[in-house]
Amino acid sequence: MADVAWHLDSADVDGYDPCATLSWIVFSIEGGTASSPSQIALFHRGEYLGPATERAYGFWPDVVRIGDGEIEVTYTWPRPDESNAEASGRSVVRFAWQDGEVHRTGDLPPS
Numbered sequence: 001m002a003d004v005a006w007h008l009d010s011a012d013v014d015g016y017d018p019c020a021t022l023s024w025i026v027f028s029i030e031g032g033t034a035s036s037p038s039q040i041a042l043f044h045r046g047e048y049l050g051p052a053t054e055r056a057y058g059f060w061p062d063v064v065r066i067g068d069g070e071i072e073v074t075y076t077w078p079r080p081d082e083s084n085a086e087a088s089g090r091s092v093v094r095f096a097w098q099d100g101e102v103h104r105t106g107d108l109p110p111s
Contacts, residue, residue: 005030006039018046021069022097026061035059035084040073042095042102049102052095057109059087069097077109 007030015024021044028038037056040063042049052073059076066072077089093106 007032015063015065015071016043018043020065021045022071022095022102024052024063024071026063028060035078035087044097044102052102052104053108055108055111058084066094066096071095075109 006027008027010028012026015026017023023043023046025041025043026038027041029036032038035058037058038060039056040052040061042052057075057077061076062074064072071094073093073095075091075093076087077091078084078087079089082088089109091107091109093104093108096103096105
């Protein structure tokens with residue numbers, strides 16, 4: 001991924017709130033397709049914390065706010081013998097601001 005740039009102009013900034021305990025922006029890669037990697041950037045009261053996960057996962061994640069300091073992310077991925085168009089795998093992960101840092105619960109997509 002080192003030779004691929006994140007597409008900043010098409011970033012989804014709807015989840016960003018500089019006043020929220022935890023907020024997010026989702027980025028995809030330039031020239032990507034529906035199954036191309038995307039990454040979620042996390043913020044605490046407008047301060048950038050880093051990516052939600054070390055690895056960028058394919059497909060656009062579904063991110064919803066659970067509360068001021070908690071979000072839920074649903075990742076999509078293809079199960080064995082499925083094409084990207086048939087991808088039916090789902091992983092639900094929660095990110096919560098607790099004790100001055102982000103805590104993750106749930107299972108990430110398989111590598």
